[in-house]
Structure formats: C-alpha cells, structure tokens
Amino acid sequence: MLIRVVRMTFAPEQVPAFLEIYRNSQDQIRQMPGCRFLELWQDADQPHIYCTHSHWESEEALNAYRRSVLFGQVWPATKALFTAPAQAFSVHQVPPY
Numbered sequence: 001m002l003i004r005v006v007r008m009t010f011a012p013e014q015v016p017a018f019l020e021i022y023r024n025s026q027d028q029i030r031q032m033p034g035c036r037f038l039e040l041w042q043d044a045d046q047p048h049i050y051c052t053h054s055h056w057e058s059e060e061a062l063n064a065y066r067r068s069v070l071f072g073q074v075w076p077a078t079k080a081l082f083t084a085p086a087q088a089f090s091v092h093q094v095p096p097y
Contacts, residue, residue: 034061
C-alpha cells in the first residue's frame with residue numbers, strides 16, 4: 001500500500017472554494033480503482049493550510065488516478081487557489097517490530 005499526503009496552502013478567502021471542490025469530488029476519488037482511504041486534515045495552527053491523506057493499493061493505482069479525467073478537473077481547480085506550491089510525498093507504513 002502507498003500512503004500519499006499532499007499539503008496545500010490557500011489564501012484564507014480561498015478556503016471556502018477549496019472546501020467546495022473537495023466536498024464535490026471526495027466520493028468520486030474514493031471510488032477510483034485502488035483508492036482505499038481518503039481524508040482531509042486542517043493545520044491546527046494555520047487554518048488556511050490543508051492536507052489530503054490517501055491510501056492507494058499501489059503507485060500504479062495512484063498514477064492511474066492522476067491520469068484520470070477526474071484528476072484533470074479537480075487538481076487544476078484546486079491548484080489555482082494556492083498561495084504556495086503544494087508539498088506532496090508518498091510513504092509506506094512500517095510494520096510493528
């Protein structure tokens with residue numbers, strides 16, 4: 001499994017527009033092949049910063065989503081609201097010892 005975190009910084013006045021995009025697309029993203037989990041986090045100290053946290057069956061599944069029509073609609077609309085470049089990274093969970 002691949003865990004993906006994307007940190008996004010918005011102008012405070014753009015937050016409602018972002019939340020609308022997220023609310024309108026979250027169920028469709030969750031239904032993408034290979035998506036096992038999706039949630040939205042808000043920074044505790046800077047409420048105009050949000051992170052998406054998603055779990056994917058594989059890097060191939062994430063990349064298929066990133067090539068999808070849905071991503072082609074959601075990401076440009078979201079990116080247009082940024083005040084700083086997004087920070088994204090993928091990780092694997094380490095099993096307990």
